[in-house]
Amino acid sequence: MAKHVITMLPGEGTGPEICEAVRAVIDHTGVDITWEYEDIGLDCLKEHGTLLPEKTIKSIAKNKIAIKGPTTTPIGTGHKSANVTLRKMFDLYANVRPAKLIPVLKRPWDKIDILSFRENTEDSYAAIEHMVSDEVAQCLKVITWPGSVRIAEFAFKWAKANGRKKIQCVHKANIMKMTDGLFLEAFREVAKKYPEMESGDIIVDNCSMQLVRNPGQFDCLVLPNLYGDILSDLCAGLVGGLGFAPGANIGDNCAIFEAVHGSAPKYAGMKKVNPSAVLLSGVMMLKWLGETKAAERIEKGVDKVLAEGKHLTYDAGGTASTDEYAQAIIRAMDTL
Template structure:
């Protein structure tokens, strides 16, 4: 079966790492037709926006996209291009796995966590204003609909991946109405999945727990702000943002992307680690039902990491972006 997939190269290092991922995914045996569309700083002059409508139209049509990192330009109306993309397509679930990789230095072994972050509201709704000249107010929005939807997504993910537990993360001891509503919704949805263990943790305690005993946790679900923070913490448990894949998933579309930024100072140097976007591509293959191909790419990645002969500088090697991709491709042949 052929898949038509939107490809957004992105800014900075984006074009280099997306090309590396594209070649690896093409070598996986899956037939992919890439529809390349441009977004970010390079298109502002032509379209007057870093997120032109043809990009959104392409994703709506194809349902699936692989995206390089985008830079939010200073001095525009966009708080974040990524946030605007997620809102426009109602990509309400941000999914960030954190899994130990062979040959990648970390303080921990056998980490296997998934952070499920609500993607559309909370403080990231951006409802804020000045109160006089000396105070600023931001409004935290938590709704029953979005809370139930994200918690149900987390339980369905746990069920489909045969995972044992879902932990809801909150600050309901202090934010009794907003986080209290999220926790109430989580407890209600959990009753629909009696086969999966459910618990909740206060967010500050959760940070300590993840540092002390991450092996106790499995799938974590939380509102937007806590998800942004804890997903980076979890990435730190397995080697950092350079090995952290991600996905933004809605009912009608899904966009897969690395967690890290566009790193413009490294653009064009064939230097950066392409692993985060390659692993995001693996998540994309699984989303498409191409599980054998996904396993093939993952195995090839693990073999290259174990050998350490063709890895980038941050992983202890001297290979370039394209050379690391070449090594992964050779492992699949």
């Protein structure tokens, strides 16, 4: 039996071709993995009548770890998000999103290395919405004490374990005194247990402005769900876009690693999209599994290919296909 059994969720659109490229790179590390392929997303809806079949749920519940390609969430009406369903079902309460400057992508800043810890299960994502009259819609923003404490504890632990120095709670507690006030109070309570870490808070609108003006000042951010969703994408944009933005959704007993970009259906089958976001999510997954050397080998391979600039995908200014980019990373890994 393989050392690791991982549920692979290729998703739809460009997801399957991205995931094949990612699998080729991860397999090249030699880490002993059995991949269990399962369906998820809109294609799956057509075939099985659901975005998230029971078989997929069982595989994740058994393996407690999965890597996921992009899926599409219908806007306004239609089906629920498969991503949100998974996060809620497996209580993956911590969304971890690193945003680190990639040298080859020319950006106007010298340093960006931000870790976002987004609470992943509460806030206005509790899906409690009502038309309370025919012209008034209401969405409940649910913030709980235990939910706020555990994301703060997760963030402090992760930050400390990874040599981070500073952690800030992002909120709007000056206006939403109950909900964001509770989130901030929980953060401050947890912060008392980590006197060695510099901790503080910042109002979300000011944080947005500061991120754009001077992102190098930020280290770790802890955010409620909605602010985390928006600002972690902003951070991804600062370093080069969603094509390079990995993510992890982590609970106490299960973790799902995924890119945060969409499925880009117009490019499906063209093998031109950048697989870096899913690949770097795979790097996070390998580290989570304790396969640190393999993870670092891939990271170095990616860095080398990006630095050489000969095999870049279109979004990074090159013409390489998804597979050519992945193969270049594999060759680079062999030279390390």
